[in-house]
Amino acid sequence: MTRLAQSTDLSMFVTHNASGHAHMDLAVEGVGCASCIRKIENGLKKTPGVVDARVNFTDRRVAVDWNDDTLTAGEVIEALEHIGYEAHPFQPARVESEETKQARWLLRCLGLAGFAAMNIMLLSVSVWSGNVSDMTQETRDFFHWLSALIALPAAAYAGQPFFQSALRALRTRQVNMDVPISIGVVLALGMSLVETATHAEHAYFDSALMLLFFLLCGRYLDHAMQRRTRAVAGNLAALKADTAHRFGENQEIVLVPAAALRPGDRLLVRPGERVPADGVVVSGTSDIDESLVTGETHPRPVSAGATIYAGSVNFSGALTVRVTAAGTGTLIDEVQRLLDKALETKSRIVRLADRAARLYAPVVHTAAAVTAIGWLVAGASLHDAIITGIAVLIITCPCALALAIPAVQVVASGALFRSGVIINAGDAIERLAAVDTVVFDKTGTLTLPDMRVENAADVDPAVLENAARLALSSRHPLAVALAHEARQRVPFEGAVEETGKGVRAIIDGVEAHLGSATFCGRPAVSASGDTESSVIFYSRGDTAVAFSIRQRLRPDAVAVVESFRARGLALHILSGDRQTTVAPVAKALGVASWQGGLKPADKIAFIEALKSLGCNVLMVGDGLNDAPALAAAHVSLSPISAADITQAQADGVFLGERLAPVLDAVSVSRRARGLMLQNLWLAVIYNVIAVPIAMAGFVTPLIAAAAMSGSSILVTVNALRARKRKDAAS
Amino acid sequence: MNVLVYLVPMALALGLAGLAAFLWSLRNGQYDDLDGAAVRVLDDEDVLKNSDNANERVASHS
Numbered sequence: 001m002t003r004l005a006q007s008t009d010l011s012m013f014v015t016h017n018a019s020g021h022a023h024m025d026l027a028v029e030g031v032g033c034a035s036c037i038r039k040i041e042n043g044l045k046k047t048p049g050v051v052d053a054r055v056n057f058t059d060r061r062v063a064v065d066w067n068d069d070t071l072t073a074g075e076v077i078e079a080l081e082h083i084g085y086e087a088h089p090f091q092p093a094r095v096e097s098e099e100t101k102q103a104r105w106l107l108r109c110l111g112l113a114g115f116a117a118m119n120i121m122l123l124s125v126s127v128w129s130g131n132v133s134d135m136t137q138e139t140r141d142f143f144h145w146l147s148a149l150i151a152l153p154a155a156a157y158a159g160q161p162f163f164q165s166a167l168r169a170l171r172t173r174q175v176n177m178d179v180p181i182s183i184g185v186v187l188a189l190g191m192s193l194v195e196t197a198t199h200a201e202h203a204y205f206d207s208a209l210m211l212l213f214f215l216l217c218g219r220y221l222d223h224a225m226q227r228r229t230r231a232v233a234g235n236l237a238a239l240k241a242d243t244a245h246r247f248g249e250n251q252e253i254v255l256v257p258a259a260a261l262r263p264g265d266r267l268l269v270r271p272g273e274r275v276p277a278d279g280v281v282v283s284g285t286s287d288i289d290e291s292l293v294t295g296e297t298h299p300r301p302v303s304a305g306a307t308i309y310a311g312s313v314n315f316s317g318a319l320t321v322r323v324t325a326a327g328t329g330t331l332i333d334e335v336q337r338l339l340d341k342a343l344e345t346k347s348r349i350v351r352l353a354d355r356a357a358r359l360y361a362p363v364v365h366t367a368a369a370v371t372a373i374g375w376l377v378a379g380a381s382l383h384d385a386i387i388t389g390i391a392v393l394i395i396t397c398p399c400a401l402a403l404a405i406p407a408v409q410v411v412a413s414g415a416l417f418r419s420g421v422i423i424n425a426g427d428a429i430e431r432l433a434a435v436d437t438v439v440f441d442k443t444g445t446l447t448l449p450d451m452r453v454e455n456a457a458d459v460d461p462a463v464l465e466n467a468a469r470l471a472l473s474s475r476h477p478l479a480v481a482l483a484h485e486a487r488q489r490v491p492f493e494g495a496v497e498e499t500g501k502g503v504r505a506i507i508d509g510v511e512a513h514l515g516s517a518t519f520c521g522r523p524a525v526s527a528s529g530d531t532e533s534s535v536i537f538y539s540r541g542d543t544a545v546a547f548s549i550r551q552r553l554r555p556d557a558v559a560v561v562e563s564f565r566a567r568g569l570a571l572h573i574l575s576g577d578r579q580t581t582v583a584p585v586a587k588a589l590g591v592a593s594w595q596g597g598l599k600p601a602d603k604i605a606f607i608e609a610l611k612s613l614g615c616n617v618l619m620v621g622d623g624l625n626d627a628p629a630l631a632a633a634h635v636s637l638s639p640i641s642a643a644d645i646t647q648a649q650a651d652g653v654f655l656g657e658r659l660a661p662v663l664d665a666v667s668v669s670r671r672a673r674g675l676m677l678q679n680l681w682l683a684v685i686y687n688v689i690a691v692p693i694a695m696a697g698f699v700t701p702l703i704a705a706a707a708m709s710g711s712s713i714l715v716t717v718n719a720l721r722a723r724k725r726k727d728a729a730s
Numbered sequence: 731m732n733v734l735v736y737l738v739p740m741a742l743a744l745g746l747a748g749l750a751a752f753l754w755s756l757r758n759g760q761y762d763d764l765d766g767a768a769v770r771v772l773d774d775e776d777v778l779k780n781s782d783n784a785n786e787r788v789a790s791h792s
Contacts, residue, residue, distance in 0.1 A: 037766065056762065056763045100762070108753065111749060150742075
């Protein structure tokens with residue numbers, strides 16, 4: 001990221017606020033605890049030119065204000081790096097600021113409803129106790145009018161979320177669950193006014209406001225969960241954004257964020273760099289490593305006219321590329337789309353709940369009307385009949401059907417985000433819960449996408465440090481892997497890279513070489529039995545070391561595969577890579593069923609065969625050649641390093657170096673499905689018991705309001721249990 | 731009955747004061763980062779150190 005800071009156009013991320021200071025939002029990696037907040041804020045504020053820095057711990061972001069006469073945006077990011085935190089600038093999506101406004105509005109309504117409900121309750125309790133003692137009618141009327149004075153404006157404002165939603169539905173000639181709630185509230189308030197005017201004993205202002213208060217609690221919780229998942233997705237978009245070298249007007253190279261690329265831009269892709277966008281080669285020849293795209297680890301030669309994909313690595317020669325698809329430019333929108341899809345696509349249970357909710361409103365209205373008429377016919381007064389009808393209207397709770405099940409979905413998505421899994425489709429949770437077979441790809445899925453030095457522990461630390469710092473000057477992928485081991489990320493001065501051979505520099509008076517065996521003056525060593533790893537040599541004076549570099553298995557792959565086996569899931573490995581590379585991996589993981597050298601069509605055939613046996617297949621894969629297989633499986637996941645096309649096909653994407661997110665995805669989903677069914681049953685039982693009791697006239701509107709809000713809160717809190725990752729098996 | 735004349739308005743005034751305080755805290759952005767607020771309480775930094783920083787900042791801008 002230091003390259004980015006040096007010479008880059010970050011202006012798309014910078015805004016100016018009222019006092020003329022520049023402002024930027026950054027997503028920060030590695031913020032885990034209280035001391036991180038203090039370190040970041042203090043460290044930034046000490047930097048001359050920085051006016052203010054504030055960490056948002058919930059969203060893992062930093063908002064920085066600075067004086068742009070004395071400091072550039074790039075220097076701000078560098079300052080953060082010196083403190084020890086990698087930061088990525090981003091533009092908060094417009095949707096986020098709207099959601100923040102909505103959240104504040106809900107909180108305002110909640111606060112007002114709470115204030116009104118409590119003050120009215122204060123007066124109501126006085127009236128109830130006065131009714132059984134010696135309160136005069138004038139006092140009671142005075143208290144009722146006071147309650148009306150508080151209740152009517154408060155309900156008019158705090159009820160807006162429900163009234164607006166109900167009106168919106170009614171305008172399209174439909175009813176949603178807000179319609180009965182609105183009718184109930186309005187009727188209760190209206191009846192209470194009539195009662196007050198006729199000097200009656202009871203008024204129901206407290207019921208109406210208490211109902212609004214508890215329902216708003218549920219709404220706010222729901223909204224807060226959704227906001228949190230969007231914030232994580234926004235950060236994800238920032239973390240994935242990288243840079244590109246674009247040709248400017250006079251053929252000068254400008255370093256730009258990949259998000260700023262447009263089709264038609266011409267880029268320079270240097271040896272060892274990752275291709276930032278899909279495009280066509282204009283000039284230059286090189287070898288491209290498309291292991292992310294096809295799974296094949298041997299590089300493909302390209303020259304003018306060839307198509308290359310975002311995510312492949314350029315090996316040997318510099319290429320000029322014309323962009324055909326602004327790949328990561330739309331990534332922020334893409335992640336937004338992922339989220340919107342995830343929160344909108346309905347699972348089967350949710351669709352069932354929706355249908356029930358649509359039936360619910362007419363059924364409830366009918367039941368209330370029938371109750372009122374029934375009591376009238378049975379000889380009760382008009383007042384009593386209507387009150388009983390209102391009680392029935394209020395007590396029936398749609399909440400479990402239309403609130404708690406989506407709440408389980410949102411909470412489960414949040415739990416999955418925290419585990420590092422982003423769900424692409426809402427019904428993915430249900431499908432993940434039903435999985436009984438898992439099919440893994442090898443490269444990039446079971447193994448880490450980037451290469452690391454294998455025998456670093458066997459080398460003298462001083463020699464390792466020298467070799468690693470020398471490697472910083474080279475762009476060759478093997479050298480980049482070695483450079484990871486450098487603790488002091490300062491390259492040696494005067495390092496010269498000789499293309500195709502290696503890099504050399506003078507370290508403390510003695511010349512050092514890093515590269516191929518012949519370049520380092522060592523005899524070419526025949527490849528060791530391990531066909532997976534590549535070797536890079538280092539020599540300086542008398543010291544000579546061979547570094548073995550390979551793709552490692554993900555650190556917890558063995559443990560995760562074992563957990564899957566413990567849960568009784570069948571496991572398979574399908575890979576497009578050579579059989580010799582797949583066999584050791586399968587052996588290390590203890591997976592008996594594996595195949596290598598497969599083409600996309602072969603993978604699909606295998607999955608179809610499994611499906612015809614009745615298995616529910618989860619496919620985990622990352623290369624372009626996995627994309628059709630991902631679509632063929634019942635449900636699919638891919639790592640974040642996968643090609644964009646693959647990610648779009650998969651039902652979910654998981655982050656980080658560990659395989660544990662895949663395990664969490666399955667266990668969280670199983671738990672979530674269990675909770676959805678529980679909530680459904682709770683809702684049915686509650687309604688079956690409560691409605692007849694209300695119809696029989698045993699329930700006053702106040703008790704109805706308490707019961708309804710109580711059950712609503714109960715199912716919402718039950719939904720929160722989806723946050724835990726353990727399911728019954730562990 | 732006479733006592734109600736000032737008790738009821740007082741109760742309402744107190745309630746309104748509570749509501750005003752809540753709305754102020756909302757506008758002040760105190761609900762935007764609830765996890766952060768929970769964690770900042772555990773911070774050990776000296777108040778003295780902070781005021782030194784503030785003086786530094788003021789000095790560098792003037």
